[in-house]
Amino acid sequence: MQDAIRKLQREAERIASKHPLPEFYTRFKAQAALARRLFYSHPGVVRLRQAVEPLFHEELGHGLYHSSRVSIDCAALLCIETDSDRMKPIAVERLMTIGIYSGLLHDICRDTENHAEIGATEAERILCDFHISKNEIACICNAIRNHEAFLPPKPTSRRWMQLASDCLYDADKFRWGADTFTHTLWHMVDHKGLSPHDLLASFPWGMSGTLRIKETFRTQTGRQYGPEIIDTGVEIGKEIYRHLLKNFRENTRDSDHAG
Ligand SMILES: [Fe+2]
Ligand SMILES: [Fe+2]
Numbered sequence: 001m002q003d004a005i006r007k008l009q010r011e012a013e014r015i016a017s018k019h020p021l022p023e024f025y026t027r028f029k030a031q032a033a034l035a036r037r038l039f040y041s042h043p044g045v046v047r048l049r050q051a052v053e054p055l056f057h058e059e060l061g062h063g064l065y066h067s068s069r070v071s072i073d074c075a076a077l078l079c080i081e082t083d084s085d086r087m088k089p090i091a092v093e094r095l096m097t098i099g100i101y102s103g104l105l106h107d108i109c110r111d112t113e114n115h116a117e118i119g120a121t122e123a124e125r126i127l128c129d130f131h132i133s134k135n136e137i138a139c140i141c142n143a144i145r146n147h148e149a150f151l152p153p154k155p156t157s158r159r160w161m162q163l164a165s166d167c168l169y170d171a172d173k174f175r176w177g178a179d180t181f182t183h184t185l186w187h188m189v190d191h192k193g194l195s196p197h198d199l200l201a202s203f204p205w206g207m208s209g210t211l212r213i214k215e216t217f218r219t220q221t222g223r224q225y226g227p228e229i230i231d232t233g234v235e236i237g238k239e240i241y242r243h244l245l246k247n248f249r250e251n252t253r254d255s256d257h258a259g
Contacts, residue, residue, distance in 0.1 A: 001190045008196060008240070009186040015239045016182045022232050024174070024225035028076055035075035038096055039068065044130055045100050051126060055108045059191045062107040065183060066175060071103025073171035074164075080221050081163055095160060098136055101127070102143040102168045116151075120144040143168040149213060163219070170222030176213050177233035181240055200244045207237055 001009075025032070039045055049064075056063035075096035082092050105126065109119035120141040127137045139158075143165040146153035153169070156162050175184065185206075189199050210233060217226040 001186070004196055005186050005190045008199075008244075009182070011243055012181045012186070012236065012240050015243075016178050016236050019178065019232050019236060022177065022225065022229045024221075024229060027225075028080055031076040031079040032072065034079060034093075035072045035096060035100070038075060038093065039072050039100055042097055042100070044132075045071075045097060045104070048101060048104055048126075048130065051129075052104055052108055055122075057107070057110045059187060060110050062110040062184070063187075066179070067104050067107060069175060069179065070106065070168070070171045071100040073174050074099040074103045074167045077167040077171055077219060077221055078163060081167060081219055095164065098132075098139055098164055099167055099171075101130075101132070102140045102164060103171060105140065106144045106147050106168060106172065116145050116148045139164050147172050149173065149216065153218070166218035166222070169216075169218050170226060173213050173217065173222070174226060174229050176210050177229035177231075178236055180210065180233050181236045196244060196248045200241075200248050203237075203241050203244065207234065207241075210234060210237065 052067075053064060056067065058064070078096050078099045079092060082095065087095075105123040106119060107115065108126075109115045109122055112118045123144055124137055124141050127140065132140075139161040142154070142156055142161055146165045147169050153165060156165065185199075194202075210230060214227045214230045217223045
């Protein structure tokens with residue numbers, strides 16, 4: 001990563017650390033703890049993590065860090081959303097595990113066009129080797145197909161499949177909050193070879209997309225807690241924008257005059 005971009009990422013992390021955690025992460029600690037336990041100790045999940053690690057695209061900001069956070073939030077959301085369903089704990093855990101598989105696999109084809117569709121096909125091929133039923137594979141692939149922002153999802157008739165799809169979407173879009181500015185943005189900027197000046201020019205346009213995502217959450221929990229997660233990111237983004245203006249707009253003027 002370019003030095004200037006790494007420094008900006010450090011500054012973004014410093015700014016983000018001053019912001020309180022959004023309520024989703026303080027209110028649902030028990031569900032998140034269960035999701036993390038499954039993520040780190042379920043044998044199928046551990047095996048899948050090892051299998052897909054070489055396929056991750058860290059340079060695009062959509063590698064193991066992103067996929068792990070999506071997986072854990074997706075499983076936590078499934079636990080929260082099924083709370084009133086009277087499902088047996090073992091069935092809830094199974095659904096949470098399906099959510100984790102979806103999270104781990106959803107961006108494995110991130111560098112291809114139509115990555116959700118292509119990723120779903122690739123996920124199906126990988127999952128053939130795992131102890132997962134055909135219905136569960138269909139559920140994971142459907143969730144992956146439906147995870148892109150600003151595209152209408154294809155509805156399914158089974159509630160648990162619909163829920164897995166909606167939870168994957170919301171967990172992925174939670175990343176448009178603070179994670180954009182502590183992680184994803186800098187990997188994308190570096191990968192595209194952009195300078196801080198380029199970033200400054202495109203920043204307002206990027207922020208408008210972030211704001212639009214607030215209206216798209218699909219689960220009840222996502223609709224209730226997602227906007228605050230995005231707003232936290234927006235506040236962090238505003239501070240980074242001011243930092244960029246202060247440090248790079250003036251440099252641009254200096255260099256304009258220097259010629
Ligand atoms: Fe994606
Ligand atoms: Fe993603």
